[in-house]
Structures are given as C-alpha cells and as structure tokens.
Amino acid sequence: MKGYKIIVLAKQVPDTRNVGKDAMKADGTVNRAALPAIFNPEDLNALEQALRIKDSFPGTTITILTMGPGRAAEIIREGMFRGADDGILLTDRAFAGSDTLATSYALGQALKKIKDFDIIIAGRQAIDGDTAQVGPQVAEKLGLPQVTYVEEVKEITGKKIIMKRRLERGVEIVSCPLPLVITVNSSAPDCRARNAKLLMKYKHAKTVTELQNSNEDYMHLYNDRPYLNIQEWTVSDIESNPEELGLSGSPTKVKTVENVVLQAKEAKIITSADNDIDQLMRELIESHTIG
Amino acid sequence: MDSVFVYCEIEDGQVAEVSQELLTKGKTLATELNCNLEAIAIGSQLDGIEKDIFPYGVDVLYVADDARLAPYSTLPHTAIIVKLFHEQKPQIALMGASSIGRDLGPRVSSALHSGLTADCTSLVIGGHEDKKQGKVYENLLYQIRPAFGGNIIATIINPDCRPQMATVREGVMKKEILDPKYKGKVVKLDVSKYVSDTDFVVEIIERHIEKSKVNIKGAPIIVSGGYGMGSKENFKLLYDLAEVLGGEVGASRAAVDAGYVEHERQIGQTGVTVRPKLYIACGISGQIQHRAGMEESAQIIAINTDPEAPINSIADYVINGDVSEIIPKMIKYYKKNTK
Known part of the structure; x- marks a missing residue:
C-alpha cells in the first residue's frame, strides 16, 4: 500500500480571540505586532484528519502549504511536530494585499506546481476573516470537486473517499472520487499534541531565509538532514499572471475601515442587592416587557 | 442585464427564510438602482414555487428543475449559476450565508472572477472615488461587515468586477412582502444545457436534516450566556430563568466554542x-460580532462582573x-411580583 499524498492548507493568523487593549493603534489600524500569531484553529482540525488518514494508510505523506510572511514558517514546524512530513512556505511581497480570490489563485498555482496529490485538506475558515472562501475557491481554480464542513473522513477505498459533513441543521454522508478539496469544521476532533520525538527531530527545521538570518554553527546539518529544510517558494517559483496576484488580483477593495466606537447609552446601573433586583423585575413587569 | 439577483435556497419545496429576507433587501436595492430584481430557484419539483417568490417584487424568476438538482450539491448548482450569470450579467448577486451559500458563493465568485464578501451585516448603495486611478464610481454596493475579530467595521467594494457578490446570515435583513399580487415572469432553464455529467461526481449517501428545534429567532425574551458563565453546568441557570420568563437560551460564540452550549x-x-x-x-463581554446579532433588541440587561x-x-x-447570585434572585423576585 503506497498511501496517499495529502496537502494541508494552513494559515498563520493573529489570535483575534484574545485581543488586548493595545490591539488597535491610535489611527484605528490593527496593531498586528500586539497579537500573538497562531496556527489557525480549524486548520489544526484539518491536520488531524490528515494525520488519521496517515495512521490508517502507511506510506501516506502530509505536506503543509501556507502563504504568508516569513514567520509563517512557524506553523509548518508546528505541523511537523504533530506528524506532517514537510512543508512549503509561499512568501513574496507580490502576494501582499491579496483578498480571498488572489490568495486562492496563488495557492492554486502552487498546487499546480506540486501537481501530485490525492487530497487537499483545509480548515473551513480562518479566524481573522471568517470568510470560508479560500477552500472552495482553491477547488474551483484546480477544477476539483469540493466537500465542505467535513467533520470526519469515514472511509477511503482506492480512489474514493466517504465523509460526514456537519451542516447547520443536520448531517450528510457523501462520497467523492479523489482528488478533491476538503474543508474541515471545528466540530471535528481536535488535533493531537506535539510528539516529543518529532519535536526533537524537526525543531531546527528552517526555511532558506531563516537559515540566512541565523548564525547556525551547524550548517552542515542542513545538508546531512534534508528534512530540516523547509521549502520556501517566492513568486518566481510558481507560474503566475502578475495581474492576478496581490492587490491587482483582488476584485474586492477595502473602502473604509472604522474602529469600533461604542456610543454609550444611559444605562441604569444596578447592584446585586435584593432591593435592586426586586425593583428591576417590577419595572419590567409593569412595562409588559416580561410577564 | 444589470439586475439585482438572489439565489433562492429551497428545502423541502420551501423557499428558505434567509432567501426571503434577501429578496426583500434585493428589492430595496433594485428600486434604488432602478433595475430588475431577478431570482433563481434550483431544485426538483418546483412547480408553483414562483407563488412564494414573486410577492417580494421579483421581476424574473429562473427555474432549474431536475430530479438530480435536489438536494443541493455544489457542482451542478455552481454550473447553472455561472452560465446564467455569463448570459444575464447581473450587477449584484446575493446569497444566504448558510451552509449552502457559503459553499456555493466562493465557488461561483472564483469561476467568474468577481469579488465576494461573506457575512455582511449591512448592504448600502454608494459612490467611490479612486484618487490614484482618477476614477469615479457610482452606485456601488457597499458590503459592510465586522472584521478582524470584530475590532473594526470594514466597508468592502468591488469597483470593477461584476456581479458584486455578498452573503448575509439569516435574520440580519427583515423579510417583508412587497405586493402579494406582484407579477413576474418565469423562465424555465433547459437544465441539460447548463450541467454536465461530471458535475455529479459527489454522491450524497445519507442525509438527515432536522427542523431547527431551537427557535431563538422568534423568541420574545432571550437569556444569553457568554464565556463568563464559566461552565456548561452554570448554563443551567440560564435555562431556569428562560423557562420562568417564557424565553429561549442564546449564547455568544465564545460560549459555543468552549462547548457550553450547542451552535444552534x-x-x-x-x-x-x-x-x-x-x-x-x-x-x-459583547464584542462587535455578538452585538451585531442582538443590538436591535428592545431592552437589554447586561449582567457582568x-x-x-x-x-x-x-x-x-x-x-x-455574579451571575450565579443574580439569576436566582431574578427568578425569585419575578415569581414574587407576578403572584
């Protein structure tokens, strides 16, 4: 059994769930530096589904593909600590300002270069945008079928995969021929923890740029152990039409961004004392709000 | 040409709530733009479906009726819409931000290279000046949504690509019949010209869709809990209060993500x-995304440390x-004062 070739699409995102008071600059723009960067949560659910396929089919390989700035290599290492085999960082100024469509185009072109894969798995959506668009758009760019909101890969036989989808008001079991694009929901199982052996094995894994910027005394390691080299692709490594990249490839433009300003209403402040609560309930009953 | 277009979701022969809401919003936009409101229904056994759609002021309804088109599946529905949009060139296309719309919308937008904005909380017509390019645009669709964890409100536009696409969640727009006697035109599509056999590679083996058990949308009173409730057990207090007041229990996303309560x-x-x-x-705590879903409540009580x-x-x-101290008191004094 030769196993399957899986690509996990992942994104490093600012942890918008834990936004501190210094997250916004005085001019109303987002202070990204103040937010910790994390592995997008649903992409971890996606990685776990990939790892389960690898558990069941020895010989399966998992490659993490991410587009982002240089430091996004962190999530590739994180994925390798949990069982991914390698990763590709797609990074270039030319991708800056991409909306979901330009992102999907760039990822699609990178996937066309990878060419040999059976399953592409991504999280349903990233927490910094919540759009859930890149998965289906990548599928369309590659002309592949898509199966969204997957909670569980139930079975793979030969070139056919059976999955359970979690919809708003129910579930569906669907089958689809390989290759395809799958997006995974947060209702799918959490990703397994880092594996201590893999952590030791991959902790020095680096991209070319990271290597150039470090004063490693062990440069020879990277020749002796090729698995420590995280691939870094720039725009020149993929075939692309510059018109479809970055800002110019993005049909959507941000017209304005407003900081959220709260216009305070005159609220009645009440304590938890019995008198106060008693009074409140009487007011609500008298105004026919309740009762 | 240049119409406002709504994709109508069909479940069990009924037009989904969210689609009815979008038809209402679509009519407002079409009236302002002085263009047609058009819609499409894709499914099986759709005879008479126009009776539920025309009253929102729909001028043209395209119907793709074929046994293979229900239940919804991505590829055939995409193929029909993409070809129809190439033919009809609408200026705006709206879909529900539902399991279906969020699966279909991005696929269609990618095929058409048109911009799509997900989960809009407001849609407005307005102009735009691109000073760098020296271009002035009129009558663009402002697609307004919270972004970046709700710390900002972004207005998104698609100046050059058509249609301008947006998805909107159920309940965000209000549904309102324009005229029960409104007469539009039905155009039946020859489905075989729009789909090919390869569009049916994904096979639905089993399907269980439940009617929503929870009716928070229609509840007059909602007792809602957030991450600050601390545990699933503490949520029980909210059910107690909701039951006494005749309301429903709601939750913030943080509480749902923490597993205190179901996503519904x-x-x-x-x-x-x-x-x-x-x-x-x-x-x-009341991040903007949560407030976007409840700030039009007539009265709001916030209990917070x-x-x-x-x-x-x-x-x-x-x-x-402390919620665990206050809610039992609310129950106690509600009972006392209604006796």
Missing part, C-alpha cells in the same frame, strides 16, 4: 440575529455582579 443557539455575526423584547446578556465590558455600553440596565 449562537447569536451574532456568525450565528443568528435576534430582535427580542428583552435580551439578558449574562457573562458576555466587568464594569468596562463593551456590552454595558448598549445595555439599558447593567447589573454588576
């Missing part, structure tokens, strides 16, 4: 939008204190 009860930008008579927010919580700024009553 989530209120906010990525959940349900509600407008009850009374909204009691317990242990909810944090006097700085953003929710307090839109509340009518702020109770500073």
Whole structure:
C-alpha cells in the first residue's frame, strides 16, 4: 500500500480571540505586532484528519502549504511536530494585499506546481476573516470537486473517499472520487499534541531565509538532514499572471475601515442587592416587557 | 442585464427564510438602482414555487428543475449559476450565508472572477472615488461587515468586477412582502444545457436534516450566556430563568466554542440575529460580532462582573455582579411580583 499524498492548507493568523487593549493603534489600524500569531484553529482540525488518514494508510505523506510572511514558517514546524512530513512556505511581497480570490489563485498555482496529490485538506475558515472562501475557491481554480464542513473522513477505498459533513441543521454522508478539496469544521476532533520525538527531530527545521538570518554553527546539518529544510517558494517559483496576484488580483477593495466606537447609552446601573433586583423585575413587569 | 439577483435556497419545496429576507433587501436595492430584481430557484419539483417568490417584487424568476438538482450539491448548482450569470450579467448577486451559500458563493465568485464578501451585516448603495486611478464610481454596493475579530467595521467594494457578490446570515435583513399580487415572469432553464455529467461526481449517501428545534429567532425574551458563565453546568441557570420568563437560551460564540452550549443557539455575526423584547446578556463581554446579532433588541440587561465590558455600553440596565447570585434572585423576585 503506497498511501496517499495529502496537502494541508494552513494559515498563520493573529489570535483575534484574545485581543488586548493595545490591539488597535491610535489611527484605528490593527496593531498586528500586539497579537500573538497562531496556527489557525480549524486548520489544526484539518491536520488531524490528515494525520488519521496517515495512521490508517502507511506510506501516506502530509505536506503543509501556507502563504504568508516569513514567520509563517512557524506553523509548518508546528505541523511537523504533530506528524506532517514537510512543508512549503509561499512568501513574496507580490502576494501582499491579496483578498480571498488572489490568495486562492496563488495557492492554486502552487498546487499546480506540486501537481501530485490525492487530497487537499483545509480548515473551513480562518479566524481573522471568517470568510470560508479560500477552500472552495482553491477547488474551483484546480477544477476539483469540493466537500465542505467535513467533520470526519469515514472511509477511503482506492480512489474514493466517504465523509460526514456537519451542516447547520443536520448531517450528510457523501462520497467523492479523489482528488478533491476538503474543508474541515471545528466540530471535528481536535488535533493531537506535539510528539516529543518529532519535536526533537524537526525543531531546527528552517526555511532558506531563516537559515540566512541565523548564525547556525551547524550548517552542515542542513545538508546531512534534508528534512530540516523547509521549502520556501517566492513568486518566481510558481507560474503566475502578475495581474492576478496581490492587490491587482483582488476584485474586492477595502473602502473604509472604522474602529469600533461604542456610543454609550444611559444605562441604569444596578447592584446585586435584593432591593435592586426586586425593583428591576417590577419595572419590567409593569412595562409588559416580561410577564 | 444589470439586475439585482438572489439565489433562492429551497428545502423541502420551501423557499428558505434567509432567501426571503434577501429578496426583500434585493428589492430595496433594485428600486434604488432602478433595475430588475431577478431570482433563481434550483431544485426538483418546483412547480408553483414562483407563488412564494414573486410577492417580494421579483421581476424574473429562473427555474432549474431536475430530479438530480435536489438536494443541493455544489457542482451542478455552481454550473447553472455561472452560465446564467455569463448570459444575464447581473450587477449584484446575493446569497444566504448558510451552509449552502457559503459553499456555493466562493465557488461561483472564483469561476467568474468577481469579488465576494461573506457575512455582511449591512448592504448600502454608494459612490467611490479612486484618487490614484482618477476614477469615479457610482452606485456601488457597499458590503459592510465586522472584521478582524470584530475590532473594526470594514466597508468592502468591488469597483470593477461584476456581479458584486455578498452573503448575509439569516435574520440580519427583515423579510417583508412587497405586493402579494406582484407579477413576474418565469423562465424555465433547459437544465441539460447548463450541467454536465461530471458535475455529479459527489454522491450524497445519507442525509438527515432536522427542523431547527431551537427557535431563538422568534423568541420574545432571550437569556444569553457568554464565556463568563464559566461552565456548561452554570448554563443551567440560564435555562431556569428562560423557562420562568417564557424565553429561549442564546449564547455568544465564545460560549459555543468552549462547548457550553450547542451552535444552534449562537447569536451574532456568525450565528443568528435576534430582535427580542428583552435580551439578558449574562457573562458576555459583547464584542462587535455578538452585538451585531442582538443590538436591535428592545431592552437589554447586561449582567457582568466587568464594569468596562463593551456590552454595558448598549445595555439599558447593567447589573454588576455574579451571575450565579443574580439569576436566582431574578427568578425569585419575578415569581414574587407576578403572584
């Protein structure tokens, strides 16, 4: 059994769930530096589904593909600590300002270069945008079928995969021929923890740029152990039409961004004392709000 | 040409709530733009479906009726819409931000290279000046949504690509019949010209769709809990209060993500939008995405230990204190005063 070739699409995102008071600059723009960067949560659910396929089919390989700035290599290492085999960082100024469509185009072109894969798995959506668009758009760019909101890969036989989808008001079991694009929901199982052996094995894994910027005394390691080299692709490594990249490839433009300003209403402040609560309930009953 | 277009979701022969809401919004936009409102229904056994769609002011309804088109599946529905949009060139296309719309919308937008904005909370027509390019645009669709974890509100436009596409959650727009006797035209599509056999590679083996058990959208009183409730067990207090007051239990996304309560009860930008008579927010800090789903409530009570919580700024009553102490008192004094 030769196993399957899986690509996990992942994104490093600012942890918008834990936004501190210094997250916004005085001019109303987002202070990204103040937010910790994390592995997008649903992409971890996606990685776990990939790892389960690898558990069941020895010989399966998992490659993490991410587009982002240089430091996004962190999530590739994180994925390798949990069982991914390698990763590709797609990074270039030319991708800056991409909306979901330009992102999907760039990822699609990178996937066309990878060419040999059976399953592409991504999280349903990233927490910094919540759009859930890149998965289906990548599928369309590659002309592949898509199966969204997957909670569980139930079975793979030969070139056919059976999955359970979690919809708003129910579930569906669907089958689809390989290759395809799958997006995974947060209702799918959490990703397994880092594996201590893999952590030791991959902790020095680096991209070319990271290597150039470090004063490693062990440069020879990277020749002796090729698995420590995280691939870094720039725009020149993929075939692309510059018109479809970055800002110019993005049909959507941000017209304005407003900081959220709260216009305070005159609220009645009440304590938890019995008198106060008693009074409140009487007011609500008298105004026919309740009762 | 240049119409406002709504994709109507069909479930069990019925037009989905969210689609009816979008038809209402679509009519407002079409009237302002002085263009047609058009819609498409894709499914099986759709005879007579126009009776449920024309009253919203729909001028042309395209119907793709074929046994293979129900239940919804991505590829055939995409193929039909993409070809139809190439033929009809609408200026705006709206879909529900539902399991279906969020699967279909991006696929269609990619095929057409048109911009799509997900989960809009407001849609407005307006102009735009691109100073760098020296271009002035009129009558663009402003697609307004919270972004970046709700710390900002972004207005997105698609100046050059058509259609301008947006998805909107159920409950965000209000549904309103324009004229029960409104007469539009039905155009039946020859489905075989729009789909090919390869569009049916994904096979649905089993399907269980339940009618929603929870009706928070229609509830007059909502007792809602956030991450500050601390545990699933503490949520029981909210059910107690909701039961006594005759309301439903809602939740913030943080509470749903923490597993305190099921997703069906989530209120906010990525959940349900509600407008009850009374909204009691317990242990909810009140990020913009949550407020987007409840700020039109007639009365808001915020119960929170944090006097700085953003929710307090839109509340009518702020109770500073511990939910586990306050809710039993609310139940007690409600009972006492209604006797």
